[in-house]
Amino acid sequence: MTSYERLLLENKAWADEKVVEDKNYFKRLSELQTPEFLWIGCSDSRVPANEITGTSPGEIFVHRNVANMVVHTDLNLLTVLDYAVNYLKVKHIIVCGHYGCGGIKASMTNHNFGIINKWLRNIKDVYRIHREEINQIRDEEEKTDRLVELNVQEQVMNLAKTSIVQKAWLHEQRPHLHGWVYGLKDGIIKPVFEMEAGTHLDPLYEFDDL
Ligand code: CO
Numbered sequence: 001m002t003s004y005e006r007l008l009l010e011n012k013a014w015a016d017e018k019v020v021e022d023k024n025y026f027k028r029l030s031e032l033q034t035p036e037f038l039w040i041g042c043s044d045s046r047v048p049a050n051e052i053t054g055t056s057p058g059e060i061f062v063h064r065n066v067a068n069m070v071v072h073t074d075l076n077l078l079t080v081l082d083y084a085v086n087y088l089k090v091k092h093i094i095v096c097g098h099y100g101c102g103g104i105k106a107s108m109t110n111h112n113f114g115i116i117n118k119w120l121r122n123i124k125d126v127y128r129i130h131r132e133e134i135n136q137i138r139d140e141e142e143k144t145d146r147l148v149e150l151n152v153q154e155q156v157m158n159l160a161k162t163s164i165v166q167k168a169w170l171h172e173q174r175p176h177l178h179g180w181v182y183g184l185k186d187g188i189i190k191p192v193f194e195m196e197a198g199t200h201l202d203p204l205y206e207f208d209d210l
Helices: 003-021 025-031 049-053 075-087 102-107 116-129 131-135 140-160 163-172
Strands: 037-042 060-065 092-098 176-182 189-195
Touching: 003 025, 037 075, 049 060, 060 075, 075 092, 075 163, 092 140, 102 116, 102 140, 116 131, 116 140, 131 140, 140 163, 140 176, 140 189
Parallel strands: 037 060, 037 092, 092 176
Antiparallel strands: 176 189
């Protein structure tokens, strides 16, 4: 059996098990999804949203990209965000980074990664904003991990800078924004930054005609 054939076999076993536990399981899920959370996480295979939060299918709406970025020209992210906020009416948006993130590490080098450079440049911008603090740290691993935390914070603030989030804050007092960092070494999630719905940000980024 090839590696991918194993996936299909495991899928069959999983589906059978679910139906044994609850014969209406798939019928119910296929009719409706009402997740309370939008998860914006890293594509890293070691950080699966549902598994590390003990949640089931139907509970978290998920978007993942390299280094869990909220880039305002990313149509993919904006579509997920708009759908989650305006149609699914999620109450919470979680940006979850992780220590030892390869995307963050790559952005701290001067290596030419080709087309990937364009994505990493967004992380370099976060480094530039917090350069003074990060450069005071001597240990390379600690340096990376601090940028992981600050990047999560900046991405949460990028969410707050969208008209999608600001409009929902004004009219529906949701969603609350959370910045978390997952530890690959211990499996523990550390909350590092929060923005309650309605939090004021730099007036430069606040829309006054929502
Ligand atoms: Co990563």
